[in-house]
Amino acid sequence: MRSVWATTSQRPGVAEAALGRTEPSDAAALAALRAGIEAVPAGIAIWAADGALSYANLRFRQIFEFPVVIGASFENFVGELARSREWLLPSSAEEWERSERAGFGRDRESDYVLADGRVLNLSQAPLEGGGMVQTLTDVTSVKRNERALREAKEVAEATDEAKSRFLRAANHDLRQPLASLKILIYNCMREPDEAHRADMLHAMSVAALIMEDLLGALLQIGQLDAGRIQPRVTSFQLSQIFERLDIQFRHQAQEKGLKLKFVTPRGTVATDRALLERILSNFVANAIRFTEVGAVLVGCRKEGRLLRIEVVDTGRGVREEDRERVFEEFYRAAEARRGQKSGLGLGLNIVKRLADLLELPVRLRSRVGRGSIFSVTVPLGNIWHSEGGETEISEMVAGEFAGTPVLLVEDDDILRRSMTQLLQRWGIEVHAAADEAEAVRLAQSGVSVSLIVADYNLKSRTGIDVVRALRQEFGVATPAMIVTADAEPRVLESIREEGLPVLIKPVSPPRLRVLMHNLLFEPGLISGSRQ
Amino acid sequence: MAADLPPVPIGSMIPLTGPSAADGAEFRKGMILAVEELNARGGLLGRRFEPIFADTCRQTAEEVVAAARWLIEKHKVHAIVNGYNIGPQNSEYEPIADAGIIYVHANTLLQHHDTVMSDPERYFGCFMADPADYWYGPGFIKFISWLRDTGQWTPSSDRLAIISGSKPYSIVIAQSMAAAAADYGWRLCFGPKIVQTPTNQWREVIEEVRAAQPAVVANTHFYAGDLAYFQRQFMEKPIDCIVYLQYGAMHRTFTDIAQESSVGVIVSSVIGLLRDEMGKRFEARYNARFGEGSTATIGCQSYSNMHHYAVAAAMAGGSGAPGDFEQNRKVAFALKGMIYRSVHGTIRYHPDWQAAVPYPVVTHDPSLGMPHIFYQIQDHRKPLSMIAPEPYNTERFVLPPWMGGRRAAKPAAG
Numbered sequence: 001m002r003s004v005w006a007t008t009s010q011r012p013g014v015a016e017a018a019l020g021r022t023e024p025s026d027a028a029a030l031a032a033l034r035a036g037i038e039a040v041p042a043g044i045a046i047w048a049a050d051g052a053l054s055y056a057n058l059r060f061r062q063i064f065e066f067p068v069v070i071g072a073s074f075e076n077f078v079g080e081l082a083r084s085r086e087w088l089l090p091s092s093a094e095e096w097e098r099s100e101r102a103g104f105g106r107d108r109e110s111d112y113v114l115a116d117g118r119v120l121n122l123s124q125a126p127l128e129g130g131g132m133v134q135t136l137t138d139v140t141s142v143k144r145n146e147r148a149l150r151e152a153k154e155v156a157e158a159t160d161e162a163k164s165r166f167l168r169a170a171n172h173d174l175r176q177p178l179a180s181l182k183i184l185i186y187n188c189m190r191e192p193d194e195a196h197r198a199d200m201l202h203a204m205s206v207a208a209l210i211m212e213d214l215l216g217a218l219l220q221i222g223q224l225d226a227g228r229i230q231p232r233v234t235s236f237q238l239s240q241i242f243e244r245l246d247i248q249f250r251h252q253a254q255e256k257g258l259k260l261k262f263v264t265p266r267g268t269v270a271t272d273r274a275l276l277e278r279i280l281s282n283f284v285a286n287a288i289r290f291t292e293v294g295a296v297l298v299g300c301r302k303e304g305r306l307l308r309i310e311v312v313d314t315g316r317g318v319r320e321e322d323r324e325r326v327f328e329e330f331y332r333a334a335e336a337r338r339g340q341k342s343g344l345g346l347g348l349n350i351v352k353r354l355a356d357l358l359e360l361p362v363r364l365r366s367r368v369g370r371g372s373i374f375s376v377t378v379p380l381g382n383i384w385h386s387e388g389g390e391t392e393i394s395e396m397v398a399g400e401f402a403g404t405p406v407l408l409v410e411d412d413d414i415l416r417r418s419m420t421q422l423l424q425r426w427g428i429e430v431h432a433a434a435d436e437a438e439a440v441r442l443a444q445s446g447v448s449v450s451l452i453v454a455d456y457n458l459k460s461r462t463g464i465d466v467v468r469a470l471r472q473e474f475g476v477a478t479p480a481m482i483v484t485a486d487a488e489p490r491v492l493e494s495i496r497e498e499g500l501p502v503l504i505k506p507v508s509p510p511r512l513r514v515l516m517h518n519l520l521f522e523p524g525l526i527s528g529s530r531q
Numbered sequence: 532m533a534a535d536l537p538p539v540p541i542g543s544m545i546p547l548t549g550p551s552a553a554d555g556a557e558f559r560k561g562m563i564l565a566v567e568e569l570n571a572r573g574g575l576l577g578r579r580f581e582p583i584f585a586d587t588c589r590q591t592a593e594e595v596v597a598a599a600r601w602l603i604e605k606h607k608v609h610a611i612v613n614g615y616n617i618g619p620q621n622s623e624y625e626p627i628a629d630a631g632i633i634y635v636h637a638n639t640l641l642q643h644h645d646t647v648m649s650d651p652e653r654y655f656g657c658f659m660a661d662p663a664d665y666w667y668g669p670g671f672i673k674f675i676s677w678l679r680d681t682g683q684w685t686p687s688s689d690r691l692a693i694i695s696g697s698k699p700y701s702i703v704i705a706q707s708m709a710a711a712a713a714d715y716g717w718r719l720c721f722g723p724k725i726v727q728t729p730t731n732q733w734r735e736v737i738e739e740v741r742a743a744q745p746a747v748v749a750n751t752h753f754y755a756g757d758l759a760y761f762q763r764q765f766m767e768k769p770i771d772c773i774v775y776l777q778y779g780a781m782h783r784t785f786t787d788i789a790q791e792s793s794v795g796v797i798v799s800s801v802i803g804l805l806r807d808e809m810g811k812r813f814e815a816r817y818n819a820r821f822g823e824g825s826t827a828t829i830g831c832q833s834y835s836n837m838h839h840y841a842v843a844a845a846m847a848g849g850s851g852a853p854g855d856f857e858q859n860r861k862v863a864f865a866l867k868g869m870i871y872r873s874v875h876g877t878i879r880y881h882p883d884w885q886a887a888v889p890y891p892v893v894t895h896d897p898s899l900g901m902p903h904i905f906y907q908i909q910d911h912r913k914p915l916s917m918i919a920p921e922p923y924n925t926e927r928f929v930l931p932p933w934m935g936g937r938r939a940a941k942p943a944a945g
Contacts, residue, residue: 239714239715266680268680384673384677384920384921386715388714388715393641393644393663393665393666393884395645397707397710398668398703398710399641399645399703399706425645508622508625510642510646513621513642514592514618521697521699521702524727
């Protein structure tokens with residue numbers, strides 16, 4: 001081999017050799033060698049000592065957009081490559097070109113990413129007697145696999161780290177309330193005094209609550225660390241979150257004598273609804289915890305296509321040096337650590353992590369002794385895409401009978417139950433009675449209704465009697481209808497004579513609906529008997 | 532078409548007389564055009580469609596049920612395809628379910644959901660080809676919030692007044708508006724007040740509304756003539772608020788009576804002809820067939836329902852006569868599974884409701900829902916301006932002439 005290389009790297013060159021200007025035995029060897037080099041699954045180029053290209057296999061030449069010509073100089077080749085912009089170079093084109101020229105004939109190796117995404121390994125090695133050989137290998141899939149492996153390893157390490165941190169934290173923060181709990185249980189078992197025991201039980205429940213909060217917070221952090229929380233961005237009305245927060249925190253604020261006010265915003269925001277609620281809920285909980293006097297106000301400011309949601313408190317404020325660190329895990333300011341009612345030091349860390357996940361900026365402005373403003377900024381959404389509660393279509397919400405009180409008198413238990421269910425499905429507030437006595441009792445107890453639906457054949461009385469008695473009790477001619485299984489003309493006639501519309505059992509729901517509608521909203525359309 | 536094959540009888544229950552006769556006439560034309568087009572292309576697998584019309588007069592439960600029975604018993608129709616009938620409250624579903632035929636209508640009723648879902652097996656063939664009245668409520672609230680949030684209009688307050696007619700349709704819309712208002716920052720300051728309709732006397736309720744100082748007033752009654760008188764009486768001494776009138780204000784009768792008073796009014800429809808290429812071509816065919824005075828935006832309802840039914844029946848391998856539950860179940864399955872782009876948007880049946888899904892209130896994808904279109908009367912002599920939602924709108928909202936105080940702050944954005 002060495003002799004062959006020596007021959008090819010000196011005059012007359014591979015190309016000439018192939019043209020038969022050497023000895024026949026050498027020519028055969030050269031042809032074999034050339035065929036071999038062409039078959040290698042990599043680009044190969046041989047540069048002579050004077051920097052001219054002696055040989056390049058097809059693979060090598062095909063990698064470049066510009067023609068690679070035998071005899072071309074290395075300097076020109078490097079210049080052309082730098083200008084082609086096909087390779088992502090580690091430095092400026094000029095600098096890279098200089099460094100490559102200087103490195104001619106030396107051992108070198110680097111990976112390059114091409115504009116089309118492929119990754120190529122370029123390595124060069126000096127040749128005896130000057131010059132060098134370059135090989136270009138496509139390592140795209142190798143690199144991809146390496147990256148996947150590295151990422152998998154990082155995830156595994158992060159999960160592992162998260163677990164350890166979780167255990168450390170759990171160990172650290174659960175110990176305290178657990179210890180208190182043990183002492184309290186022990187004392188409680190021996191405490192004869194009722195009042196003392198009640199105090200201790202209360203303290204125990206507080207300790208248990210703290211542990212519960214802590215576990216909940218740690219689990220959230222654990223999930224965030226493990227990348228298990230996937231945001232789902234939708235458009236929605238912020239007012240919906242404000243309402244829920246108001247319900248959640250109203251009592252806590254009242255207990256501390258604080259005013260909690262939500263300035264309900266207009267407008268749609270686009271982010272993950274549940275995660276934003278967790279961010280705001282942590283802000284509000286924090287504000288209430290660290291405010292002794294005054295108020296907590298939640299409001300918004302529009303900033304172009306963004307909305308800044310602010311939680312303003314009149315609490316103790318956060319010192320300049322603590323403002324970054326309050327968002328760290330388990331961080332509690334010095335005063336807070338001394339205080340009895342200190343938090344867990346996790347809330348704001350959860351906020352930070354959630355905000356990072358949602359890519360929402362979080363800010364803290366504060367004046368010691370005056371209060372703080374914690375804020376999170378969210379993008380405004382498209383109102384047409386806003387998700388309200390309205391996608392749950394229901395007659396109970398907006399049917400024509402929604403909220404209408406009806407008194408149903410039916411002695412058959414099964415029928416009474418099924419009729420009640422039907423009416424309730426239509427949003428009706430049903431007051432059901434099995435007989436006249438029960439119906440009258442309901443009326444006397446203050447139940448007032450817009451409509452009476454009475455069965456005709458009640459045990460001792462007719463539906464007509466019941467309607468009369470109820471109307472007398474209510475003192476008004478409440479709209480009423482009779483339902484009957486008895487379709488005898490005499491019976492129907494007596495009902496009609498009373499001026500009451502009648503439906504024959506089994507009652508068809510659409511008929512019932514039409515009659516109820518007419519009685520309630522369009523009495524002019526009642527024509528007595530139906531069906 | 533094979534001449535020896537018997538035609539496929541299709542029933543159509545239409546108010547050919549009575550207060551909705553104008554709409555009825557268009558529903559009839561829509562059916563005729565659809566059947567002519569279908570028959571020209573070979574009908575249903577070689578069988579001609581034959582439409583049979585039953586007059587539902589005042590559209591009461593009795594009249595509509597009688598029409599359904601007559602079509603099924605006398606004419607043995609394989610399907611009943613309509614526009615809308617107000618009033619029967621689904622009573623007509625009973626004879627139809629007993630016969631096991633297909634029923635496609637545009638009744639726009641929330642009750643349809645309750646009836647179908649109460650017994651999906653029994654009502655397998657009942658389809659509502661437009662979204663329920665219910666959706667008008669949240670759709671309207673989103674619309675006014677969109678005007679407000681995009682700066683097209685600066686409301687004087689967050690106060691909303693709702694007047695309702697006494698029909699179930701109006702009451703449901705009024706209730707669903709009221710239910711959605713607070714979520715979007717609106718406060719109900721009046722109503723929903725149910726006014727006995729029909730009526731052309733509105734001054735009393737307008738005075739009550741005035742006292743409530745609303746930024747928006749919505750009247751969910753839907754008779755064109757009644758609404759025209761409302762608007763004229765409103766304009767005697769206008770209130771500084773947006774005026775929304777339900778469906779009927781889209782009709783020519785409304786502008787004919789209200790004239791200049793109608794300019795600025797907002798009206799909407801969960802089913803209406805689009806002004807894109809498909810819609811325009813349909814309108815041209817419709818007018819060429821029935822004359823320039825025809826209203827393609829009404830006729831398109833029965834037209835699309837008939838075409839959609841025909842495609843489904845072809846997919847199912849044919850239609851089914853009364854009693855042929857098996858074949859009609861196949862047709863129902865095809866109707867349910869097919870996303871059909873009609874000249875008034877997409878008909879996609881919700882798998883449980885068997886009703887069309889509205890865009891953008893339920894689906895945010897215009898290719899999957901029927902657009903709830905908002906119009907404004909900007910020139911009473913010209914067609915209504917279609918101002919929302921995207922991508923169907925062709926014009927922009929302008930501040931009504933009686934609201935001179937505040938101008939639109941900036942152009943619409945999204």
